[in-house]
Amino acid sequence: MRGRTALLTCLALSAMGLSACGGGGDSKGDSKTVTIWSSIDQPVQDGLKKSLVAKLTADGSDIKINWQKVENINQLIITKIQAGDAPDIALVPQPGVVQQMNKLGAIKPLDDTLDMTALKASMVPGSLDAGTVDNKLLGLLVSANVKGLVFYPKKAFEAAGYQAPTDIAGLEKLTEQIKSDGETPWCMGIESDTATGWPATDWFETLIMKYHGVDAYNKWVKHDLPFDSDEVKQAADEFSKLLFTKGNTLGGQKAIASTNFGTAGTPMFDAKGPKCWLYNQGSFITGFFPKAVTKDLDANVGVFGFPAVTAGGDNPVEGGGDMLTMLNDSDNVKTVVKAMATTDIGNDAAAGSSFISPHKDFDVSHYPNALTKQVAQVAYDSTAFLFDGSDQMPAEVGTGSFWKEMTAWISGQQDIDKALKNIDSSWPSS
Known part of the structure; x- marks a missing residue:
């Protein structure tokens, strides 16, 4: 459901130890730390972060990940953008929010950072469309859900x-x-x-x-x-x-x-x-x-x-999910974005959560049971994945x-x- 009042958002942030109506994270000034915000289920977030950190470590990167679970990111991210205090990356669940972020001039296109040819071949047909505005990819589906x-x-x-x-x-x-x-x-x-x-x-x-x-x-x-x-x-x-x-x-x-x-x-x-x-x-x-x-x-x-x-x-x-948006295009942030766009970023998340990969070439053996595999296959076999x-x-x-x-x-x-x-x-x- 869309939004709560700004006051409730601030109170929720205070309860989590974040700066209620100010900073998005103390590490923002550290160029080696990339801050990510999302409202996805904790097991999904934990799994994605585990795979991300492992990828960065394997590549010899010294980038640190500050991934914070926040309440009602749809409203919070707009508030923080307007306050000039947004994270480096935000995972948002609604295409309309991506468009709002774009109108505020806060979002960076992903086209020049990612291999779009490889991405189009990997992703479920249509899944890139919801995050595309004026022929630019602004939101990349990372975690999906399936309806119908x-x-x-x-x-x-x-x-x-x-x-x-x-x-x-x-x-x-x-x-x-x-x-x-x-x-x-x-x-x-x-x-x-x-x-x-x-x-x-x-x-x-x-x-x-x-x-x-x-x-x-x-x-x-x-x-x-x-x-x-x-x-x-x-x-x-x-x-x-x-x-x-x-x-x-x-x-x-x-x-x-x-x-x-x-x-x-x-x-x-x-x-x-x-x-x-x-x-x-x-x-x-x-x-x-x-x-x-x-x-x-x-x-x-x-x-x-x-x-x-x-x-x-x-x-x-029909489906939905959480789309990665890039609000800072530093080299370190781009490195993280590239890692999160890979097919196997969901390997750890899939094993112990409701995670569904939007990559049709995802190794389904990582899903915890046959039912989840069947659900994912409905999306992979579709002719188009359309957002709610x-x-x-x-x-x-x-x-x-x-x-x-x-x-x-x-x-x-x-x-x-x-x-x-x-x-x-x-x-x-x-």
Whole structure:
């Protein structure tokens, strides 16, 4: 979610021993020390730092790494840039923040520092686009997450003879097959406290990119394609067909808005047998599954990527992650940036965290289990990796009206036409 007040940011920094509203680190003046800020999960940060330090040491470098985990980097980095006190490198999770940093003149292009030919060959298709502004690479994806993943109770799924579909028509058939067997196909919940509604936005983003491809998706994200368009309405139709049809979703349509996204998938693993069988979510959701399930993910959980419209056809995937931005282009900082752009920088992070490498040539043997390998492979096999659309939209829409109007529609308070028109009306004029 986007931001807290500057006061809370300062208090959070004070609690971590950083200069609350002043310096980003005492080592800033030491040319041999490179300061990095991020808000990524601690195990991911620790793994990346371990690999980075090992690389620098192996190369005979005497560069020291001061890597600090900070709260809400999206807001903090802008505040610090405006105060003239930014770190050397910042890992930010939203393309919009990269663009803000660029408008402030604080960010350095990576094109001249990195081997772009090698990078393009290594990275998942499309993953460089989110950090590219005016044909310059300003943000490099280092740690990724994958969305549009359909999880299922592996043992029961296989015992029932179900197969992962290869196209959307096959997903519809699987839904009907499960229901004809007397079961409830879908788990679904969009409740998330003040962020209620966001899981529905992920569904729309996935459906729009699957049906209409990269260009239409990017136009929609920029509002060059309005919400009240045939393309978005088609996504709404498929969403309602899969989830609103009687008997398709646990608790029915009305239960979706009041069911918490974190526990919505739990009924798949009920001791008496699955109460629902399919749950479309992001790669992080396994952390919300019951402990008895997560003790052996490979045995208990299956996954497939939300399928393409046509088997073997265009198949973009939604995701996100943390992008490296360079705010100081000294030689030492460039050395660190080059090291962090390598495929094997994630070797240590992958082994003990939720880390997914955005490099399609990453050695998947470093992932801790088969399920993580499958999740990564969904991204590696995609035709394009597209960043979460709502995270790229203005806050008034992406974390405002889009959430609100989806919730109102799903809960039956208004029809989809009204919801989509309301979102269009909320888009800021500038």
